[in-house]
Amino acid sequence: MIYADNAATTMLSKTALNAMLPYLEKNFGNASSLYAFGQKSKEALEESRETMAKNLGCRADEIYFTSGGSESDNQAIITAARLGEKNNKKHIISTAFEHHAVLHTLENLKKQGFEITLLDVHSNGIVSASQVRDAIRDDTCLVTVMYANNEIGTIQPISEIGNVCREKGVIFHTDAVQAAGHLKINVKEQNIDMLSLSAHKFNGPKGAGVLYVKKGIRPENLIFGGAQEHGKRAGTENVPAIVGMASAFNENCNNIESNSAKTAELRDRLIEGLEKIPYSELNGDRHNRLPGNVSFCFEGIEGESLLLLLDDKGICASSGSACTSGSLDPSHVLLAIGRPHEVAHGSLRLTIDDKFSEKDIDTIIESVTDVIERLRNMSPFWRDLVNGKRPHVFEKRR
Ligand SMILES: Cc1ncc(COP(=O)(O)O)c(C=O)c1O
Incomplete structure (x- = not known):
């Protein structure tokens, strides 16, 4: 068999599998438990957070673990929308060729009274920073543009768009699900305020992802309950998958x-x-x-x-x-x-x-x-x- 569908999902790397095994077998403790056995899982979780942060160019406390790309996209967009709402800013800019995790979230916000501008994409599959600049208004609360398209693979001028958003004071989110682990990313240098990624697209396991949120922006909960993820994403952490994700990401970034x-x-x-x-x-x-x-x-x-x-x-x-x-x-x-x-x-x-x-x-x-x-x-x-x-x-x- 020739597997040529790596944009759909990738094979788990041996390194990731080996990193996960101890947390699937003997170290099964709950990361929220206070005894030493649970704290082993907590340590693994925090080490994974450090690894993800180091490879994205941000701080560990800016990394939130999620279930994958779709959840991260939803949380990022809803975070910016709720913030915007508080400031009477209900305009969001995105592009016509985003993943449905973004487009359907935006459609839902539209029903709640948000105005959505979907930028046209040039025939070469690229949106320009000047299109973003021209579309920004006083009431724009978010620009969300994917890093690389999942179908046609085109890479967007993320640093330039980041610059425009920073200059205009608008939150910039990028869905980097297809780019993370395959292209060099540095969220600080690229002026990215929020970024989504998903482990199974870079030889990590399914069901784990990251939402990076710049310090100063308070993520809006999608899931309420326990105090996990700085109280912003409830639910017992999937420690084996998170460890596998960090291990795969580190390996990919080292060899990018x-x-x-x-x-x-x-x-x-x-x-x-x-x-x-x-x-x-x-x-x-x-x-x-x-x-x-x-x-x-x-x-x-x-x-x-x-x-x-x-x-x-x-x-x-x-x-x-x-x-x-x-x-x-x-x-x-x-x-x-x-x-x-x-x-x-x-x-x-x-x-x-x-x-x-x-x-x-x-x-x-x-x-x-x-x-x-x-x-x-x-x-x-x-x-x-x-x-x-x-x-x-x-x-x-x-
Ligand atoms: C660009 C993009 N965004 C979001 C997603 C959703 O990611 P997940 O499958 O981890 O929910 C995908 C998955 O194909 C994708 O390609």
């Missing part, structure tokens, strides 16, 4: 440059191979993208059929289309970068890591090329394109 250079080289080989398929186009900027992300649209193809046939060949990939979630709408991300509906349906996302070999990449290229040819040969839609009954969207190029 070499891993990303190797992954980017493989990514470029994959892009070059897939570009040879006629009437295909890469989604998003060619260079300013996550080292492991390759996202394509192919004319005359249904993304779901492509995925199923690739699965038959032992390749795990993903499509931008939302059909699997019960909707026939194409991906909001692909529509946001201006892909027409019929092309957005024919998308493929392959997300790789540094463990791939050149042979794996070549197998993927060969398999995708073969499956696309087979699907096109069966497609009446493709026949219409070939017969000139419908116009092509992309260049033939080959």
Whole structure:
């Protein structure tokens, strides 16, 4: 099997697993218990907090452990919204291609009387700091822009947006779920006030995440109860998962440059191979993208059929289309970068890591090329394109 869906989730690293095992087996104490056995878990928790903080460039008491990216996004946005409300500021700026953890939270706030501006995304999958600057108003309480997009992998100018927000005195949150552990992040240098990350996207376990909140901003509780996480997130801490997250994050951050250079080289080989398929186009900027992300649209193809046939060949990939979630709408991300509906349906996302070999990449290229040819040969839609009954969207190029 070739697992090329690392944006969906990643394999737990051996280092993370080994770090977790003692807390799953013998050190199972509750971190809130006062006896020494419980305090072992507390120590592990606080060490993990230090590790996360060191690798994000912040203080340990600015790190809040959560269940993952969705919870962190919700808590960050609701924190800024409630603060804004108190100051009569009910305008929030975000982008049209955020993850649903952000978009759906914003939709909910809209029902509560907030005004939401979703910035357009350029066709290269990037939002500019000047767009953010132009959209900020006196009543803006939050700018939330993702660090890197989960479908097309494009990296946003986070430091520049951070500068604009700092200058204008507006809270800046970034959903860094796809970036953390893959790109260098320093929240202080980049003027980030709140940041979300999720362990399972960087070889940590599922069900653990972090919300970084700059000192001075009081996080709003989503979960009430015990006094865990400075009283801001109740519930017995998932110590094994948190320890695993910190261990995986530390390992990834220590190797970030070499891993990303190797992954980017493989990514470029994959892009070059897939570009040879006629009437295909890469989604998003060619260079300013996550080292492991390759996202394509192919004319005359249904993304779901492509995925199923690739699965038959032992390749795990993903499509931008939302059909699997019960909707026939194409991906909001692909529509946001201006892909027409019929092309957005024919998308493929392959997300790789540094463990791939050149042979794996070549197998993927060969398999995708073969499956696309087979699907096109069966497609009446493709026949219409070939017969000139419908116009092509992309260049033939080959
Ligand atoms: C950009 C982005 N934000 C948020 C999430 C949600 O993270 P989690 O699965 O940890 O809740 C994801 C997961 O795919 C993501 O890619």
